[in-house]
Amino acid sequence: MTTVTPAPAEPLVPPTIDLGGALDRRGFAWAVFEWARNPYYILVIIYVFAPYFAGIIGQNLVASGALAGMDAETARRAANAEGQATISSLVKYAGFIAAFTAPLLGAALDRGGRRKPLLVVFLGMIAVMSVSLWWVRPGDEGLPIWMGMAALVLASVGYTYSEVTHNAMLNQNGRASALPAISGLGLALGNLAGALMMLSIVLAFAMPALVGWPFSAPLFGVDVAGGEHQRLVGPLCAVWLIIFAIPFFLYAEDGGTKGASWLKAVKDGAGGLANTIRKASDNKEILKYLGARMLYADGMAALLALGGVYIGLYLQWNVVELSAYAILASFFAFGGGLVGGWLDGLLGPKRALMVEILGMLATLAFQLSITPDAIFFGLIPGFEIWDGPVFNTLSDLVYLSSAAFIAVTATASISSSRSLLVHLAPANRVGEFFGLYAIAGTVTVWLGPLLVELFTDWSGDQRIGMSAIGVLFLLGLLVLTTVHSPKHPAVEGSAEA
Numbered sequence: 001m002t003t004v005t006p007a008p009a010e011p012l013v014p015p016t017i018d019l020g021g022a023l024d025r026r027g028f029a030w031a032v033f034e035w036a037r038n039p040y041y042i043l044v045i046i047y048v049f050a051p052y053f054a055g056i057i058g059q060n061l062v063a064s065g066a067l068a069g070m071d072a073e074t075a076r077r078a079a080n081a082e083g084q085a086t087i088s089s090l091v092k093y094a095g096f097i098a099a100f101t102a103p104l105l106g107a108a109l110d111r112g113g114r115r116k117p118l119l120v121v122f123l124g125m126i127a128v129m130s131v132s133l134w135w136v137r138p139g140d141e142g143l144p145i146w147m148g149m150a151a152l153v154l155a156s157v158g159y160t161y162s163e164v165t166h167n168a169m170l171n172q173n174g175r176a177s178a179l180p181a182i183s184g185l186g187l188a189l190g191n192l193a194g195a196l197m198m199l200s201i202v203l204a205f206a207m208p209a210l211v212g213w214p215f216s217a218p219l220f221g222v223d224v225a226g227g228e229h230q231r232l233v234g235p236l237c238a239v240w241l242i243i244f245a246i247p248f249f250l251y252a253e254d255g256g257t258k259g260a261s262w263l264k265a266v267k268d269g270a271g272g273l274a275n276t277i278r279k280a281s282d283n284k285e286i287l288k289y290l291g292a293r294m295l296y297a298d299g300m301a302a303l304l305a306l307g308g309v310y311i312g313l314y315l316q317w318n319v320v321e322l323s324a325y326a327i328l329a330s331f332f333a334f335g336g337g338l339v340g341g342w343l344d345g346l347l348g349p350k351r352a353l354m355v356e357i358l359g360m361l362a363t364l365a366f367q368l369s370i371t372p373d374a375i376f377f378g379l380i381p382g383f384e385i386w387d388g389p390v391f392n393t394l395s396d397l398v399y400l401s402s403a404a405f406i407a408v409t410a411t412a413s414i415s416s417s418r419s420l421l422v423h424l425a426p427a428n429r430v431g432e433f434f435g436l437y438a439i440a441g442t443v444t445v446w447l448g449p450l451l452v453e454l455f456t457d458w459s460g461d462q463r464i465g466m467s468a469i470g471v472l473f474l475l476g477l478l479v480l481t482t483v484h485s486p487k488h489p490a491v492e493g494s495a496e497a
Contacts, residue, residue: 021178022185022341029251030173031186033166036244038190039197040126041159043233044152046304047198047326049133052230053148054083056138060145090149091301094156102164106434107269109168113260116249119165125158127241133234137227167434171422172255179422180349184341184415188334191411193244195330197236202323205229210320210389272429286424286433289483293417293437296357296476299469300410302448303364310466315372315399321390325400329407336408340415349420350485354477356416359409361473363402368463370399423485448472 021027043049058079061067067075109115129151136148143151174182208215209224222228311317311325343352369377375398382395391397418437425433448469456465 021174022181024174024178025251026172026253027174027178027182028185029248030166030169031182031189033245033248033252034186034190035193036241036248037123037126037159037162037166038187039194039240040130040155040237042191042194042326042330043197043201043237044130044133045156047322048201048230048233050087050152051322052227053136053152054087055227056136057083057086057145059138063139086149090152091156094153094160097153097157098160102160104266104270105161106164106168106437107272107429108262108265109165109256109269109434110429111260111268111272112256112262112265113258114254114256115165115169116254119162119249122158122162122165123241123245126155126162127238129155129158130234130238130241134231136231164434164437167418167437168430169252169255170418171427171430172253180344180415180419181341183418184337184339184344184412186337187340187411187415188337191330191333191337191407193240195327195334197233197240198323198327198330201229201233201236202320202327205232206320206323285484286421288479289420289424290437292476292479292483294476295472295479296360296413297417298448299472299476300360300413302452302469302472303360303406303410306449306452306466311399314463315370315396317396318390321396321400324390325403328400329403332404332407333411336411337415339408340412340419343412344416344419348485349416349423350480350483353413353416353420354480356409356413357473357477357480360406360413361470361477363405363409364466364470364473367399367402367406368467370395370402371463420485424483 022031061079061082062075067079132143132151133148135142136145136151137143170179170183203214205218205222205224206229207213208218218224218229222232311322317325340352340356343355346352347355369375371378371382372393372395373382374380375382375395380394382393384393385397386392391400421433421437422430451468451471452465455468458464
């Protein structure tokens with residue numbers, strides 16, 4: 001009897017492929033994926049829909065009569081706190097799901113088949129859940145609150161899974177020396193796309209409703225008072241995602257293996273992941289780095305989740321002012337992605353990341369020095385600049401300018417973080433370690449908000465509460481200094497200690 005030996009699985013990317021840089025077709029296609037996907041996070045999670053959803057939760061609390069007997073200001077603060085707590089719990093639940101599953105996904109990606117079909121599923125989760133947000137309305141008019149919460153959690157899980165899969169394909173779409181530039185370009189394009197969409201929403205809907213410019217009324221009959229422009233970002237992000245993900249699927253290299261069994265990949269990946277954890281001492285530099293990232297990433301997550309609420313309550317900014325802050329931050333974040341790639345090449349990813357964390361810490365301290373009446377902790381008195389509808393005071397304008405610095409340093413740190421992991425991880429286990437990377441960014445996502453809450457309760461001061469974020473940045477920086485990374489490829493014989 002003749003035994004037929006099956007042919008070995010064929011890699012989708014031949015070892016001899018000539019990989020290029022950020023403007024090569026493959027590298028640029030990888031980067032364009034973030035142009036397609038990142039607006040969901042910027043518009044839905046941070047600046048537009050999440051504050052709207054938190055407001056609905058607060059309105060429902062007031063309507064329930066639970067705050068009866070409180071004066072108007074106390075009731076408003078209680079309603080805002082309930083909305084913020086609910087949004088924080090959504091992030092927590094999504095983080096728990098990702099923390100327990102993303103590492104297994106990452107390990108399977110290193111051993112499994114084609115990755116693009118998986119991305120179709122994950123992006124489909126984001127798109128379908130985003131469209132459903134249009135029906136989230138106050139009271140009993142639309143989807144129940146629990147369904148809106150479920151949609152946000154599912155979309156967030158899909159977003160994390162797509163991030164792990166996309167990151168695992170980075171080293172298949174560019175030569176090693178170009179990976180920082182490709183990673184930075186992706187972040188830059190993602191933030192630019194978010195800024196352009198935010199600007200369109202403000203000009204088409206918010207500004208016409210506020211001042212009758214640049215149109216006499218919101219376009220397409222959108223009801224701004226009813227929050228339709230905020231609900232609309234879900235479907236808009238879904239359409240944007242579907243259209244602009246096409247170049248990625250056409251031109252980026254998959255990096256998987258034809259004919260490989262995903263069932264076997266999951267089984268082998270689980271074993272490999274268990275072995276990685278069991279032999280932690282063999283990968284102690286990566287594990288120290290992931291511990292550092294857990295701390296400073298928690299600080300960034302808290303800054304994103306609570307920054308808008310802090311500005312809205314403390315400086316009493318309106319929707320247009322918050323949108324202007326977001327647009328400015330997104331435009332400068334475009335530059336931040338490029339700065340991250342440039343600093344990686346100049347200093348190496350570890351030193352670049354240290355500089356970027358210090359930049360975030362300094363910017364946070366500057367922001368906390370601003371009050372409605374003064375800046376630099378009272379050294380420079382504030383004053384009213386004009387009596388228009390937005391940015392009336394010196395404090396408003398100075399805080400607005402700080403968006404540029406936090407955007408550049410935060411986005412650059414994301415680029416450098418990914419680059420450092422690629423430098424540290426074995427080439428054949430990048431997906432596995434990107435799964436652990438996802439854990440480091442999600443497993444303690446509750447820590448930043450918890451510290452802010454404790455500091456605020458202890459002091460009774462919002463600014464002291466937000467200063468807890470600085471503690472996470474400092475701790476992350478201290479752990480990062482102990483990480484020994486490979487030699488800087490751009491400088492012969494040099495090394496990062």
